[in-house]
Amino acid sequence: MDMLIEERVINVEAALARFMEQTSMILAAIHEDIAEIRASNARTDRQLLEMQQQAEKDRQRADADRQRADGDRQRADGDRQRADGDRQQAEKDRKDFNKRLAEISDSMGTLIEDMVAPCGFQLARTIFATEEAQTCAIRLKRKHPALSGEMMELDLLALGPTKVMVVEVKRRLDAGRASEYRQKLARLFEFFPELADKTLCPAVASVYLDPSVIACLNRERLHGIAMGDEVMEVVNLGQF
Numbered sequence: 001m002d003m004l005i006e007e008r009v010i011n012v013e014a015a016l017a018r019f020m021e022q023t024s025m026i027l028a029a030i031h032e033d034i035a036e037i038r039a040s041n042a043r044t045d046r047q048l049l050e051m052q053q054q055a056e057k058d059r060q061r062a063d064a065d066r067q068r069a070d071g072d073r074q075r076a077d078g079d080r081q082r083a084d085g086d087r088q089q090a091e092k093d094r095k096d097f098n099k100r101l102a103e104i105s106d107s108m109g110t111l112i113e114d115m116v117a118p119c120g121f122q123l124a125r126t127i128f129a130t131e132e133a134q135t136c137a138i139r140l141k142r143k144h145p146a147l148s149g150e151m152m153e154l155d156l157l158a159l160g161p162t163k164v165m166v167v168e169v170k171r172r173l174d175a176g177r178a179s180e181y182r183q184k185l186a187r188l189f190e191f192f193p194e195l196a197d198k199t200l201c202p203a204v205a206s207v208y209l210d211p212s213v214i215a216c217l218n219r220e221r222l223h224g225i226a227m228g229d230e231v232m233e234v235v236n237l238g239q240f
Helices: 002-108 111-128 175-185 211-220
Strands: 135-143 151-159 163-169 199-205 223-227 232-234
Touching (some): 111 151, 111 199, 163 175, 175 211, 211 223
Antiparallel strands (some): 151 163, 223 232
């Protein structure tokens, strides 16, 4: 009996030793797996951190690029606004200069000679369109052939084969003066009967013509001549 018990004890101890050995092997394998998992997690954390850092750098670069682009756009807008302001100021200065020049030229009696007369042939070519002037004269005076004491003076006359341009020069022009000029033109052929077979192309000239005046000229079917960038130009060609 004692030998049987001892044998059983030995078998139990052997089985327990094998269990402990297997348990140790399993624990060692578990520890290795845990270590590998921790190492993998550490690598993943480093990669995530690097990706986050790179993403932050990319975001910062994108923000900097956007800020530079905004700055460039704002500077471009500022340059464009300054250019528009300079252009508007230059246009205003040119118009103011033309107005002052009109007043000075009119008071000195040199507006026709200095500005309109040198452009007579060119203005006639523009208004006639289909022909050129053969004769151009300023301050042309003619007595009435039948009514003693009546006289008509034309500031500028340009004569073509079939058309005649008659220009009235005014320092200031409004609807009333345009209507008066129309009344004067109604008697043109009384004083100049030799022009009766030609197409009349009437015009008024001033250094500056306000848009409201140009609208009035269009209604009266009168060509408007004013100072352009360099020379006198027709300002309402083709508007009636």
